[in-house]
Amino acid sequence: MDTMKKDQTILVVDDSPVNIQMLGQLLKNEWTVKVATNGKTALSIANSDDPPDLILLDVMMPEIDGYKICEILKASEATKDIPVIFVTAMSQQEDEAKGLELGAIDYITKPYHASIVKARVRNHLELKQYRDLLKDASLIDGLTGIPNRRRFDEVLSTEWKRSFRDGKPISVLMADIDYFKRYNDHYGHLEGDECLRKVADCLRKTLKRPGDLVARYGGEEFVGIMPMTGEDGAFTIAESFRKAIEAMEIEHIDSPISEVVTISVGVSTMIPSDKVEAEKLVEKADNALYEAKKAGRNQVKKMKNDQEPSKGQEQ
Structure with missing residues (x-):
């Protein structure tokens, strides 16, 4: 399906400039990429008037770790529908389970394969488009065709x-x-x-x-x-x-x-x-x-x- 749009935005959250640069280079040709090196900035971008369509979130972060950021995002009506994928070197099953229980939709462990990251990102963005279309349809009055x-x-x-x-x-x-x-x-x-x-x-x-x-x-x-x-x-x-x-x-x-x-x-x-x-x-x-x-x-x-x-x- 050829529905992916360049104007879809991915927010990469990682305190390592090297990791941000690597993911940015990997994704920028297909999607718009925003970056944040700390939790406060990430939450600010997520709550802005132009929120991201997907968040790639590192777990090990200073001040506010990735789990807490995810928990805050999912607790807010404004940001709860933004898909979150954890990208981390942690590979224990209990770590992965914790992330999924908090509301993340996927878990990518480092070192990662570029093709796998792009495929997962593409799949989740396509799913979000479907959900957005369904949500838009539920916000339209069936008789008149204007918002309900x-x-x-x-x-x-x-x-x-x-x-x-x-x-x-x-x-x-x-x-x-x-x-x-x-x-x-x-x-x-x-x-x-x-x-x-x-x-x-x-x-x-x-x-x-x-x-x-x-x-x-x-x-x-x-x-x-x-x-x-x-x-x-x-x-x-x-x-x-x-x-x-x-x-x-x-x-x-x-x-x-x-x-x-x-x-x-x-x-x-x-x-x-x-x-x-x-x-x-x-x-x-x-x-x-x-x-x-x-x-x-x-x-x-x-x-x-x-x-x-x-x-x-x-x-």
Whole structure:
């Protein structure tokens, strides 16, 4: 199978510059190689915004040995899926068993044969590609083809942490198709599904920035994440969503407010702190959506940080 990509990255962790150079020379023609000479650097790279696809990890390391590094990696949600191969001169069965019990996927003993190292690395990278594809498929909404709520939750967690670290605002919008139950009742569920697909595709195409994300939150509700975006910018994006849906002119003759499909949108913006969770941002966007519905629908409302959630929500 010819699916290997040069942009796959291998992190080589070894306190010996000679060993790093040898493995680097062996692998660099097929993969991108990063190096670390200590555990602290290795963990920093693994937790960065561009983590490796595979880690070749020496066991005998100063300060933090390879076993401990592996244990830390596997205990973290952010790094637990990165495959780890131990490369070591230790060859006792109990040493190998310990590494595998900690979550390593393979064990290569020194001195090693270059062809064996490359073959094992290639096999494990191919397996990781398969796992990544399966994971990606599980993060896509089956009906609309855009990210699902699970993917939204993952991205929100990542971007919330990034915004907290950088002291920058992050915005979330919640959008709901107005009177969608009436649409389903009048046109039927097949047409309702087609409407959901058209709305999702329109929202996806309306986003212009690569860092932004729109996902199906459930039913006729959609959600967007806009990192590094203040209140005014988020409101502008939400309004572009509303106008784009209305401009499609999908007939909705049973809507009390319009002859075409429209959406109501709620927007919330926060600068993360250690005193509030990311879920609060979503809660406030949902509350703003409620206010948009209460005010007549087919409009955008933004929620101020000092506003508390309303009770209940119209359907």
